[in-house]
Amino acid sequence: MSAASPAASRVPVRIFPDSEQASVQVARELAAFIRQRAQEGRPAVLGLATGSSPTRVYEELVRLHREEGLSFQNVVSFNLDEYFPMAPDSLQSYVRFMREYLFDHIDIRPENVHIPDGTVPAEQVGEFCRRYEEQIREAGGIDWQLLGIGRTGHIGFNEPGSGAASRTRLITLDHITRTDAASDFYGEENVPRRAITMGVGTILEARHIVLLAWGEGKAAVIKRMVEGEPTDTVPATYLQHHPAVQAVLDEAAAAELSSRKTPWLAGQASDWQDAAQVRKAVTWLARLVEKPILKLTDEDYNENGLSDLLAEAEGQAYSLNIRVFNELQHTITGWPGGKPTADDTHRPERAAPFPKRALIFSPHPDDDVISMGGTLIRLVDQGHEVHVAYQTSGNIAVFDDEAIRFADFVADYDEAFRFDEQPAETLYQRVADFLKNKQPGQVDSDEVQQIKGLIRRGEAKSALRYAGLDPDTRAHFQDLPFYETGRVRKKPLGEEDIQFTIDLLNRLQPHQIYAAGDLSDPHGTHRVCLAAIFEAVRRLKAAGTPWLSDCWVWLYRGAWQEWDVAQIEMAVPLSPQELTRKRRAIFKHQSQKDRPLFPGADQREFWQRAEERNRTTARLYDQLGLPEYEGIEAFVRWHF
Known part of the structure; x- marks a missing residue:
């Protein structure tokens, strides 16, 4: 078998180290355009996108408005799409999204804001769409169009099958798109089946187009968009026809491009x-x-x-x-904390000090055992002082009936032991009444959120006990404030989140830090949690913190993605028995068992994903001629 010639890039790309730097740069370029048009006395007509990709761009635009005087008085905006039907004040509404992330914080004129109306009567949608196209033309056409991209290759809500000449219209959403949106709607069954979207033809008429894509989960579709043939099965490929388009990517989203994956075949100097x-x-x-x-x-x-x-x-x-x-x-080691009194010249971890104090950061209350449960158990078995920091409560990922079941238990317990003089059914009745009347996507009451958080906390403690740790002394529940909105959409990372992380690090002074380094988590929680750790470590380093000089940071990946074999710097082999122990630790998270509330695109249970990932990594090592193991957990070191 010989290597095929790599496809040439058909869309100009700009690749940044991370989405933060990319978003800030795009925001600054957009701000420069808005200012230029204002100096010319002309409007700046913007096409705007929703979803996770542009949120940091909007945050930077808001900062530029507040701190550097960027005015939006001359901006006219047209949003790409909206679910149908959808009330503007619904949690999932793109009207609400744009207000929360941008419009409520800048000085744009309300009459200049245009977003497809999800409340138009069905029989009037066609006329509304025709009028939307007319409004774009009356504004002089879109100058600058911001886009994201879905896993189906959709831009806007132009699903596979959308033609290059398609206009604003009502469209039926693809199953994959609805699955990806399920977390926003607390279940796929609540996701609208239709949406109003600008057409591909409408988008292509914009004078300048910038498409944003972050994370490993977008890498495959980005490769098809940039290097594949134009086809209506991947509508984003039609962007290849545009004279002024660019894809702005982070390293993870660009990973499958020939220029990154096999630069030696792309004619680049290596x-x-x-x-x-x-x-x-x-x-x-x-x-x-x-x-x-x-x-x-x-x-x-x-x-x-x-x-x-x-x-x-x-x-x-x-x-x-x-x-x-x-x-x-030399990446393979059965001693993830270092082997005492051994020659560590060719080992991934240093031998001394021994035992080490290891701090494992877990974004959700089960990422520790899902992603590195075998290594966690190995560290405990080998005598290290292991701590686990659960960065968020994970409360939104608990089914409502679980909350009722636990409230019922508390009521029965109070009645049986008569610890409470109030009627025993009070807590149960309040929870049951709220959940009975709860609307799809409605935020849980504070009481229900607390119950769901306690369910996740109890499961995490149970898993640690199984792994041999005392949760009273080794579990640290941070409940970072950015997460505690009761909604899938979180707040931006804040100073309080970073300070919580700094305080914990200073208190424990670990020799090893393990953190989730995967960016494919569909909710973005992993990305924010990792940013909190990185910023905390950077600040500690800048302050000359003494203990940090003897601390190494290892990044694991979660249930969504694995490190490529060429990237791995520490490979911890697992025997069949250890893989079974890891599975049993995962099983302690009973509220996530059988059917996770937010499974993402992969419908399998988390333990199945984890085992398949560990076995696949082991097979790759075997195929490369290295020892054969049942499974391998992989890590990459962050050299801060």
Whole structure:
């Protein structure tokens, strides 16, 4: 098997280290355009998107308005879409979204704001859509269109099958789109089946288009959009026809592009002095030709676009193979906290000090055992002082009937032991009455939120006990304020969230920090939790905090994605028995068992995803010629 020539990029891309830097840059460019138009005495007509991708752009625009005097008096806006039917004050309404993230915080004129109306009678939708198109034309057309992209390749709500000439219209949502939106609506059954959207043709008439995409979950569809043939099965590919379009990506969303995945095939100069680049190329080649690394030949390198790498190795595949094989072999360790009194020259973790104090950050109350449960148990078994910080309560991910069941238990308990002179049914009745009358997407009462949070907290404690930890001394429930909205949509990361994290780190002074480094979590909670840790560590470093000099940070990935084998810096092998212990720890999270409330695109239970991911990583190591294990948990070190 030989390597196919990589597809050329058909859409200009700009790749940033992370979504934060990318969003701020896009916001500044948009602000410069608005100011330029204001100086010219002309309106700036903007096409605006909703969803998670543009939120940081909007936050930066608000900051520029408040702190640097950016005025929106000359801005005319047209939003891409809206669910149908949808009341403007509903939690999931894009009218409400735009007000909360942008319009309520800037000086845009209300008459200049245009958003598709989800309350139009069905028989009048056609006329409304025609008028929406006329309003865009009357404004002079859209100058600057901001877009996100769905996993189906939709832009706006233009689902697969939408033609390049399609206009604003009512459309039926794809099943995948409704599944992805399920978390916003507290269940797929509550997601509207239709939406009003600008058409592909309408979008393509904008003078300038910027498409935003963040995270590993968007990488596959970005590759199709940028490198694939234009097709109505991926409507975003029609952007290839636009003369002034660019895709703004973070590294994770760009990961599948040929320029990132196989730059040696894309005609780009490769830095073969970079050990990570060499490891990436050699493992790619081994998987392509389906050989263990030590069996790769000179011909394999020469016939698959890696002749220059071979030349750097003095034309010897043998020595290059051994070098990369040894690098991968040295990632494997059964001692994630370091092996005492051992030569740690070629081990991923240092031997001293021993035992270590390890702090595992878990964004939700089950990410610790789902993502690194085997390693957690191994650290405990090997005598380390292990602490787990649960960053959020996870309360929105509990079914209503679970809350009623626990309220019922409390009522029966009070009645049986007569600890409360009030009627025993009071708590149960209040909860039951609220949930009986609860509307789809309605925020839970404070009392119900607390019950659901306590359910998740109790499950986390149970899992820690099973792993051999005392939750009274080793569990830390941070309940970071950004999460506690009672809704899927959270607040931005705040100073209080960062300070909570700094305080915990200073109190424990760990030798190891484990944090969730995956950005594919569909709710974005993992991303915010990781940002809190990174900012806390940066501030501690800037302050010259002494204990930090002896602290290493390891990043794990959750139930959504795994590190590529070439990225892995520590691989912790799991035996069949250890994988079973990990599964049982996950099972302690009973409210997430059988059917998670927010499963994302993968409908399997979390323990099934985790085991499949661990076994797949182990198989990859085996296929590359390394020892065969039942499973492997993988980590990458953050060199702060």
